[in-house]
Amino acid sequence: MPGKLWMALPMLLIGTQVGCAGDNANAPPSRVDDSFADIALIALTPLFEAEQFSRPLAFIAGPDNAFYVVEQPGRIQRLFDNQPATLFADIRSRVNSGPNEAGLLGMAFDPDFTTNSRVYLSYTRDNLQSVISRFVSRNGGLTLDTDSEQVLFTLDQPKSNHNGGQITFGPDGYLYIGFGDGGGSGDHDGNSQNKNNLLGAMLRIDVGGDSGYTIPADNPFAQGNGRAEIYAWGLRNPWRWSFDRQTGDLWLADVGQNKWEEINRIQPGGNYGWNIREGAHCYNTSSCDSSGFIDPVAEYANGSDCSVTGGYVYRGTAIEDLEGVYLYGDYCSGKIWGLFPDDSGGFDSHLLLDTSLRISSFGEGEDGELYVVHHWGGIYRIVAAEG
Numbered sequence: 001m002p003g004k005l006w007m008a009l010p011m012l013l014i015g016t017q018v019g020c021a022g023d024n025a026n027a028p029p030s031r032v033d034d035s036f037a038d039i040a041l042i043a044l045t046p047l048f049e050a051e052q053f054s055r056p057l058a059f060i061a062g063p064d065n066a067f068y069v070v071e072q073p074g075r076i077q078r079l080f081d082n083q084p085a086t087l088f089a090d091i092r093s094r095v096n097s098g099p100n101e102a103g104l105l106g107m108a109f110d111p112d113f114t115t116n117s118r119v120y121l122s123y124t125r126d127n128l129q130s131v132i133s134r135f136v137s138r139n140g141g142l143t144l145d146t147d148s149e150q151v152l153f154t155l156d157q158p159k160s161n162h163n164g165g166q167i168t169f170g171p172d173g174y175l176y177i178g179f180g181d182g183g184g185s186g187d188h189d190g191n192s193q194n195k196n197n198l199l200g201a202m203l204r205i206d207v208g209g210d211s212g213y214t215i216p217a218d219n220p221f222a223q224g225n226g227r228a229e230i231y232a233w234g235l236r237n238p239w240r241w242s243f244d245r246q247t248g249d250l251w252l253a254d255v256g257q258n259k260w261e262e263i264n265r266i267q268p269g270g271n272y273g274w275n276i277r278e279g280a281h282c283y284n285t286s287s288c289d290s291s292g293f294i295d296p297v298a299e300y301a302n303g304s305d306c307s308v309t310g311g312y313v314y315r316g317t318a319i320e321d322l323e324g325v326y327l328y329g330d331y332c333s334g335k336i337w338g339l340f341p342d343d344s345g346g347f348d349s350h351l352l353l354d355t356s357l358r359i360s361s362f363g364e365g366e367d368g369e370l371y372v373v374h375h376w377g378g379i380y381r382i383v384a385a386e387g
């Protein structure tokens with residue numbers, strides 16, 4: 001779903017180092033070490049097994065300790081305690097979820113939801129237009145008033161894949177939006193390296209007003225030299241990103257083309273390399289000028305793994321050994337890895353669990369505990385492994 005699932009890729013050796021002239025002087029990204037599978041820190045507990053979820057893409061903590069399951073065709077289900085799911089919203093008639101990577105793609109509660117009742121949805125509609133709209137919940141998050149839709153932002157998608165679409169508020173109160181490179185393959189149009197369009201970029205906007213949006217004054221191009229909405233660029237298809245609730249760091253998984261899946265830490269104004277670089281390597285060439293690009297902090301090779309899904313830095317309390325570890329997974333293989341900080345400012349990536357899930361997302365509870373979303377319909381809680 002996040003990039004290239006139609007591709008049948010041969011098994012490649014994980015962790016093979018492929019050097020190329022022009023690799024820059026950044027610390028090398030960590031390599032996945034699958035031999036570390038005996039770390040066995042985590043297990044999964046299935047939740048809400050009586051419920052039916054249609055292509056779930058997100059599991060979001062909301063008001064009153066409720067959770068919300070965002071379904072790609074355009075419904076959102078609310079889960080509270082162990083009660084049966086209730087319908088929060090149904091906008092299927094407005095959503096074009098035909099293409100594999102289109103649909104209802106994101107949801108965010110306003111940081112001030114308890115006073116302004118605002119909820120934001122991100123979806124693709126007809127003519128492959130990405131839309132971000134504001135709605136109001138008039139009953140504290142039990143249901144959404146879908147008649148209250150106010151379109152704040154639109155972006156035409158040239159092709160049906162790489163629509164990105166996640167929306168999440170940062171600790172600064174601004175709305176962050178991730179869009180892919182416009183789709184197709186190889187970013188032939190050079191969208192990601194073009195600062196004058198919004199494709200292949202992380203955007204940051206202020207939706208605190210009554211209509212539309214404004215540009216935060218400290219956005220990298222607020223004064224010009226690029227589209228003012230852009231926060232970071234050179235991305236291929238950001239598929240799940242999150243803010244570390246303790247440090248505020250922005251962690252982003254970027255789906256690779258054919259060779260390298262990557263984990264990035266996003267800096268304002270950072271150029272993450274696509275389509276000159278794929279991971280920490282020149283894309284499609286034996287050499288490239290890598291100056292000005294920020295390499296990922298971790299990468300892994302395509303093979304049975306094929307499409308990265310970003311997670312969260314663990315800040316829960318149930319699994320002590322995971323404190324401060326960034327969890328992420330792969331959509332195709334179902335593996336879940338942890339990025340452990342090393343002693344020199346880098347990270348060691350270790351396999352935590354090999355599952356059979358199609359991991360479309362991770363979720364984070366108010367208590368910092370983490371969840372896994374299975375695209376074929378299931379929610380799991382990450383727990384400590386027995387013994």
Ligand SMILES: [Ca+2]
Nearest residue numbers: 272273274279
């Ligand atoms: Ca990159």
